[in-house]
Amino acid sequence: MNQKILIVEDEPLIRNELNTLLQSNGYETVAPEELSDVIDQIKVEQPHLILLDIKLPGTSGFSLCTQIRTFSEVPIIFVTSCNTDMDELNSIMLGGDAFITKPYNTAILLAKIASLLRRAYPVKQSEQMACGGAVLRLESSSLDYHGQSVELTKNELKILYYLFKNAGKICARGDLVEFLWDNQLYVDDNALSVNINRIREKLAGIGLTDFIKTKHRQGYTI
Amino acid sequence: MNSRRYWKNRIPFLLTNLVCMAAITVFLLVCGNSFSAVLLILVVWALVLLAGLFLTYWTRKRQMQKLLDMAGQLSERYLISEVMELPEQAEDQVYYQLLKMAGKSMLEQIGEVRRERLEYKEYIEQWIHEIKTPITAMKLLCENHRTDWTKELLLELEKTNRFTEQALYYARSEHTEKDYSVREMSLSQVVHQAIADNKYLLLQSGVRLEVEEMEDTVYSDEKWVRFILNQLIANAVKYRSGQPVLRFSTRRQQDRVLLVVGDNGIGISSTDLPRIFEKGFTGQNGRMVQQSTGIGLYLCKRLCDKLDIGITVESSEQGTSISLAFHINCLIHEVQG
Numbered sequence A: 001m002n003q004k005i006l007i008v009e010d011e012p013l014i015r016n017e018l019n020t021l022l023q024s025n026g027y028e029t030v031a032p033e034e035l036s037d038v039i040d041q042i043k044v045e046q047p048h049l050i051l052l053d054i055k056l057p058g059t060s061g062f063s064l065c066t067q068i069r070t071f072s073e074v075p076i077i078f079v080t081s082c083n084t085d086m087d088e089l090n091s092i093m094l095g096g097d098a099f100i101t102k103p104y105n106t107a108i109l110l111a112k113i114a115s116l117l118r119r120a121y122p123v124k125q126s127e128q129m130a131c132g133g134a135v136l137r138l139e140s141s142s143l144d145y146h147g148q149s150v151e152l153t154k155n156e157l158k159i160l161y162y163l164f165k166n167a168g169k170i171c172a173r174g175d176l177v178e179f180l181w182d183n184q185l186y187v188d189d190n191a192l193s194v195n196i197n198r199i200r201e202k203l204a205g206i207g208l209t210d211f212i213k214t215k216h217r218q219g220y221t222i
Numbered sequence B: 001m002n003s004r005r006y007w008k009n010r011i012p013f014l015l016t017n018l019v020c021m022a023a024i025t026v027f028l029l030v031c032g033n034s035f036s037a038v039l040l041i042l043v044v045w046a047l048v049l050l051a052g053l054f055l056t057y058w059t060r061k062r063q064m065q066k067l068l069d070m071a072g073q074l075s076e077r078y079l080i081s082e083v084m085e086l087p088e089q090a091e092d093q094v095y096y097q098l099l100k101m102a103g104k105s106m107l108e109q110i111g112e113v114r115r116e117r118l119e120y121k122e123y124i125e126q127w128i129h130e131i132k133t134p135i136t137a138m139k140l141l142c143e144n145h146r147t148d149w150t151k152e153l154l155l156e157l158e159k160t161n162r163f164t165e166q167a168l169y170y171a172r173s174e175h176t177e178k179d180y181s182v183r184e185m186s187l188s189q190v191v192h193q194a195i196a197d198n199k200y201l202l203l204q205s206g207v208r209l210e211v212e213e214m215e216d217t218v219y220s221d222e223k224w225v226r227f228i229l230n231q232l233i234a235n236a237v238k239y240r241s242g243q244p245v246l247r248f249s250t251r252r253q254q255d256r257v258l259l260v261v262g263d264n265g266i267g268i269s270s271t272d273l274p275r276i277f278e279k280g281f282t283g284q285n286g287r288m289v290q291q292s293t294g295i296g297l298y299l300c301k302r303l304c305d306k307l308d309i310g311i312t313v314e315s316s317e318q319g320t321s322i323s324l325a326f327h328i329n330c331l332i333h334e335v336q337g
Helices: A012-024 A038-045 A061-069 A085-093 A106-120 A154-165 A173-182 A189-205 B003-030 B035-073 B077-083 B090-144 B148-174 B187-197 B199-204 B222-238 B283-288 B296-307 B330-336
Strands: A004-008 A028-030 A049-053 A076-080 A098-101 A128-131 A134-137 A142-145 A148-151 A213-215 A219-221 B183-186 B208-211 B217-220 B245-253 B256-263 B310-316 B319-327
Touching: A004 A012, A004 A038, A012 A028, A012 A106, A012 B090, A038 A061, A049 A061, A049 A106, A061 A076, A061 A085, A076 A085, A076 A106, A085 A098, A098 A106, A106 B090, A106 B187, A128 A154, A134 A154, A142 A189, A148 A189, A154 A173, A154 A189, A173 A189, A173 A219, A173 B187, A173 B199, B003 B035, B035 B077, B077 B090, B090 B148, B148 B187, B148 B199, B148 B222, B148 B296, B183 B187, B183 B222, B187 B199, B187 B208, B187 B222, B187 B256, B199 B222, B217 B222, B217 B319, B222 B245, B222 B256, B222 B296, B222 B319, B245 B319, B296 B310
Parallel strands: A004 A028, A004 A049, A049 A076, A076 A098, B208 B245
Antiparallel strands: A128 A134, A134 A142, A142 A148, A213 A219, B183 B217, B245 B256, B256 B319, B310 B319
């Protein structure tokens, strides 16, 4: 089951785009347009996490947070454009779990959401991804194929993770580099080619050849 | 008090006395007094007159010197009328009254200007918070509808954001006492965040990043340090050359942790080096590259001074490295064990 995120945001465009962003990253979202009965909606929807804007018409994120905390311990991320220390302090005092200032880096926002969700709702089963008989084991940083296994470095694991996540689609080199940067691996275009070649050699070692295909002038795909 | 002028001012009074002396000499002589008696009277008169004059001169001079000293010690000189005593002399009282009036209107003016400045600062801060909503919306739109040109747009948005931040911190650096909070922060985290803030700039200018493992935590304000790093990154990109490389590393130096940001750019000439933190200074490099305002490094220095971070620059033709020196508080580590 996908985890549900409730977005409290009064700016329609940002609300819609956040919706799209979170949905395309595999979350279920609820984004009420009417904010007057948002507390009731939270009680009904029972979201796994709430994104809460501080400046809202007629009310403020702080007072909503106080109300939510009376009946729920759901993780709350405050999102605001006022990055004063008073706001940050308030948000922590009132039981907010994180504080993000606009304009946020989407990668950082998604990482914060993921880490809060992991902490609040620990997942028991080990994380792995499969494609064409190959299984990528994230926690042990290795790849299995027909009973054989190969160890991966941090860069290789992240590259494969991105390819597995977008299996069947073409991943542009630029997007791949950007994804690596979002994960604090500062790999440039040349280094990416080197990494891809090394992965291919490793995979060939366990009998998996031609797994990563190069699409000329477009990128890679599996 | 100018003594020559003082005595010049006394000339009419002295002349009056001389005329009186002459008149009384003639009168006494005509009345048949002896010359020696008249001379005695004149000598006594002159002596008393001179003694009186010198005594007043001396006391006046002392009074005036006291006032000058008092004003000299005041940090706000225009407040002199508030601290001085009401003078004895009738004319002096008029001047005292004038001073009071001038001081009061001055205070009103200053109050007005201060209030206007504060209002302007508040307006700027509010404006910056408002502009961030559309910037966020544009960023999200770009991220959700990726094409080749959204990357260009995201780069421009990064720039927009950097300039607005600069304005915000410029407004804030005037009254910083309340605007920062010192907390434990991880150097590695703040470096990665600053890089994320400039992702498109760095990617599109082809900068190779070398980020060393950093384990140190320091006590400082994360937002401010992030802003400073953003300015340094923008500078490194602006003044790049050849195959740009940007290195982040940390080094221990006695009771300090140095965060070093090094590039292989065009460097800063040794004649410009001492002045780079001056407001509005752009130097030789600034004349070659557009968009040099001379504000970025000035702000960095100001914020560093407020946060007690030492900022030093080394530069050669092979590049520039800027180090931020954070104090390590041994006591905190001892308490925490």
